[in-house]
Amino acid sequence: xxxxxxxxxxxxxxxxxxxxxxxVVDIYVNKDTIPLPPSxxxxxxxxxxxxxxxxxxxxxxxxxxxxxxxxxxxxxxxxMLAIIVAHTFVxxxxxxxxxxxxxxHIGFPIWMKQNWGIWGYLFPMxxxxxxxxxxxxxxxxxxxxxxxxxxxxxxxxxLDLNGPLANGxxxxxxxVAFVVYILLCLPLMWFSPEHYKKPFMAASVTVATTxxxxxxxxxxxxxxxxxxxxxxxxxxGVEPARGGQLGWAFVAAVTANIxxxxxxxxxxxxxxxxxxxxxxxxxxxxVMVPLGTIVVACIGIVxxxxxxxxYPQEKALLWNPYSxxxxxxxxxxxxxxxxxxxFAAIAFMVSQFGMVVASNSVIAGIDLAALLPRWFTIRxxxxxxxxxxxxxxxxxxxxxxxxxxxxxxxxxxxxGPLMGIMFADYFLLRRTTMKLxxxxxxxxxxxxxxTGGWNWRAAVAWCSGVxxxxxxxxxxxxxxxxxxxxxxxxxxLAWFLGCLVSGGVYLVLAYFWPMPDxxxxxxxxxxxxxxxxxxxxxxxxxxxxxxxxSSASLDKDEKSxxxxxxxxxx
Numbered sequence: 001x002x003x004x005x006x007x008x009x010x011x012x013x014x015x016x017x018x019x020x021x022x023x024v025v026d027i028y029v030n031k032d033t034i035p036l037p038p039s040x041x042x043x044x045x046x047x048x049x050x051x052x053x054x055x056x057x058x059x060x061x062x063x064x065x066x067x068x069x070x071x072x073x074x075x076x077x078x079x080m081l082a083i084i085v086a087h088t089f090v091x092x093x094x095x096x097x098x099x100x101x102x103x104x105h106i107g108f109p110i111w112m113k114q115n116w117g118i119w120g121y122l123f124p125m126x127x128x129x130x131x132x133x134x135x136x137x138x139x140x141x142x143x144x145x146x147x148x149x150x151x152x153x154x155x156x157x158x159l160d161l162n163g164p165l166a167n168g169x170x171x172x173x174x175x176v177a178f179v180v181y182i183l184l185c186l187p188l189m190w191f192s193p194e195h196y197k198k199p200f201m202a203a204s205v206t207v208a209t210t211x212x213x214x215x216x217x218x219x220x221x222x223x224x225x226x227x228x229x230x231x232x233x234x235x236x237g238v239e240p241a242r243g244g245q246l247g248w249a250f251v252a253a254v255t256a257n258i259x260x261x262x263x264x265x266x267x268x269x270x271x272x273x274x275x276x277x278x279x280x281x282x283x284x285x286x287v288m289v290p291l292g293t294i295v296v297a298c299i300g301i302v303x304x305x306x307x308x309x310x311y312p313q314e315k316a317l318l319w320n321p322y323s324x325x326x327x328x329x330x331x332x333x334x335x336x337x338x339x340x341x342x343f344a345a346i347a348f349m350v351s352q353f354g355m356v357v358a359s360n361s362v363i364a365g366i367d368l369a370a371l372l373p374r375w376f377t378i379r380x381x382x383x384x385x386x387x388x389x390x391x392x393x394x395x396x397x398x399x400x401x402x403x404x405x406x407x408x409x410x411x412x413x414x415x416g417p418l419m420g421i422m423f424a425d426y427f428l429l430r431r432t433t434m435k436l437x438x439x440x441x442x443x444x445x446x447x448x449x450x451t452g453g454w455n456w457r458a459a460v461a462w463c464s465g466v467x468x469x470x471x472x473x474x475x476x477x478x479x480x481x482x483x484x485x486x487x488x489x490x491x492x493l494a495w496f497l498g499c500l501v502s503g504g505v506y507l508v509l510a511y512f513w514p515m516p517d518x519x520x521x522x523x524x525x526x527x528x529x530x531x532x533x534x535x536x537x538x539x540x541x542x543x544x545x546x547x548x549x550s551s552a553s554l555d556k557d558e559k560s561x562x563x564x565x566x567x568x569x570x
Contacts, residue, residue: 032192032369032378035436035529036105036273042194043274048284050200051271054354055264057292058207060142061355063321065260066297070317072249072256073241075232076301082250083297084290086257091289093265095282096423101269102278103432105529108267108363109370110439115425115506118446119453124418125367131263131411132364136385137392139360143352144181145322146345148173153329153342170395178395181349182386188357189365189382194274196358203350210347214324215299217340218306226305228317235308236317252492259412259495261293264359266415270366321348361385413473413491416498417465421458424503429510435520436527447517457509465502469494 043051069079100111108128112121151158151173161173188199219225233240241249258265272281300321307318311327318324322345329341365381376384426432438446450456472491475484490497510518 032366033107033110033373035110035527037528038276038530040194041105041274041276043197043271043280044276045280045284047197047200048271048275048281049288050197050204051358052285052288053204053208053292054200054351055359057288057296058204058211059139059296059351059355060146060321060348061139061260062293062296063211063300064319065257065293066301069253069256070228070232070236070301071238072253073238073245074249074253075240076229076305078246078250079253079301080294080298082253083257084294086254087261087290087293090258090261090265090293091286093419094268094285094289096427097265097419098268098272098281098285099278099432100426100434101272102275102281104434104436105273105275106269106434106436106439107273107366107370108269109367111269111422111426111434113439113448114430114434115422115455116458117450117453117455118441118443118448120450120455120458122371123459125371127414127418128263128267129364129367129371132360132367132385133388133392134397135263136356136360136364137389137394138397139352139355140182140185140386140389141178141394141397142320142322143185143349143356144174144178145320146325146348146352147181147184148177149322149325149329150342150345150349151177152326153338153345166393166395169393174395181352182389184349185353185356185361185386186383188353189361189379189386192378193271193358193362200354200358203354207347207351210344211296211299214303214321214344218303218310222306222309224309225302226310227308227312228301228305235305248489248492255412255492255495257293259410259415262411262415262419262495266419267363270363356386357382410473410476412494413466413469413498416495417462417502420465420499420501420503421461421506423499424506425458425510428507429515430518433519433521435517435522436529437522438520447515447520450515455515457506457513457515460509461502461506464505465498469498 066079066083069082070076074082100106101108109121109125112124116124148158158173161171161176163172164170165172165175227235232238240246268281268285275281300319303321303324304317304319307314307324307327311318311331314327318327325341325344325348329338361382362378364385365376365378365383368376368381368384369378435447438448441449443449448455469491471484471487472489472494475482475488476491
């Protein structure tokens with residue numbers, strides 16, 4: 001009979017993730033945490049188009065973005081302009097955020113070690129894991145509401161499960177749909193991210209077709225663009241912003257749009273690391289990031305406007321697509337309408353699979369695999385994250401346009417400063433260089449050890465960019481209809497101010513207290529990451545070093561070029 005201690009030892013060995021023993025690094029790594037070799041990088045330019053159509057725009061969140069801005073006092077055309085301005089800017093930020101992944105083929109958690117330190121990276125990762133939990137829960141709720149519409153089209157009696165739950169925040173039918181939708185997500189999470197490219201393309205075509213069909217049907221059925229376009233304040237009940245108030249409302253709309261996608265911008269390298277070549281992410285994201293969201297958000301506004309004309313008896317604007325579809329099913333009340341609504345609900349369910357699985361659960365899985373590589377793979381982390389959706393209780397998180405903006409706007413307060421630090425460090429200070437082996441160090445020998453494993457410069461810079469935004473955040477939480485002089489306006493510029501202030505403070509601190517070897521790169525391709533025509537060196541150049549070769553095989557001129565940054569781009 002085995003002892004309890006031997007049983008525990010066997011259980012621990014069973015639960016441990018197999019260590020990647022092919023790499024000579026100090027820390028425990030597995031296949032999901034090392035720089036990706038060419039064989040695991042299947043994403044080309046068109047795959048990034050599919051990625052962004054599903055996870056960035058053609059989904060429930062993309063549809064609601066424009067409509068919710070009307071609650072700020074903007075009319076339809078002002079809201080559309082805010083979307084165009086915000087997401088054109090977002091496209092460039094996403095390319096910048098994805099550059100380290102595309103060039104060095106590492107995930108976002110490993111990148112954070114460069115600017116926060118071997119242990120300091122735990123701070124931004126804790127924030128990112130929490131946000132992944134929030135958005136996984138939220139997008140699961142969106143998907144479950146689409147499933148609820150589908151089930152109601154098939155079995156109208158499904159709505160008879162109307163007993164209140166969670167103090168009236170939802171009904172039994174909502175919770176049943178939520179549980180079923182999570183179960184539908186689980187099989188998809190078994191596959192690793194490099195296998196998502198074809199599902200992304202299929203989902204993007206399906207949901208894009210659905211969105212345009214809904215636009216055509218709505219405008220034809222309503223005989224035009226609808227009541228909201230003609231009289232936004234009369235239909236929405238929101239007093240229009242004027243004068244200086246209009247200017248600040250427009251600024252708040254732009255910032256809220258950035259906040260709504262800030263987590264995605266921040267973690268771009270988790271997917272660009274799968275790019276075949278560094279340039280494969282650029283054009284797709286510069287075009288699809290702004291174009292996709294602009295198109296979907298504007299269609300969402302028009303369909304919401306048409307619904308206000310078609311169904312004036314509805315108590316509120318139908319700014320969620322599942323609310324819009326449910327209204328169509330209920331008021332049209334014929335077999336053709338039910339069939340159309342059912343197919344549309346399926347399309348949005350599929351797009352939400354991309355949001356829940358690929359954009360949130362898998363991203364959290366990447367984080368957990370980097371934080372605890374001995375116990376988590378991407379797959380395990382994803383399952384853990386989606387299970388956490390029950391604890392996050394998304395049914396209480398988003399229930400109106402104003403609360404939606406409060407939630408997404410608050411992300412700017414913490415993410416703007418974090419992104420300012422990482423951009424200042426990577427692009428301005430290090431000129432896009434990395435020493436990959438040092439990322440996987442565990443002691444003072446690593447150049448990213450800094451002070452006890454923490455880069456205090458990043459911590460000071462982050463606090464400098466956050467503190468003056470907190471009063472505005474508090475105001476939004478406790479009295480969203482009021483304005484605190486000065487503080488509210490600062491909050492409305494949260495992402496931009498936080499990014500600029502924290503990035504500037506970081507560079508100043510790095511100037512007076514320099515960090516060691518900021519332009520260092522490895523002398524060879526230790527991880528077998530680069531092909532012979534793509535090995536980045538200092539400042540974006542490519543140094544041709546065959547995997548497994550020794551530094552002794554480099555001649556004197558090549559070594560000098562690595563140190564001085566004189567090797568040219570290929």
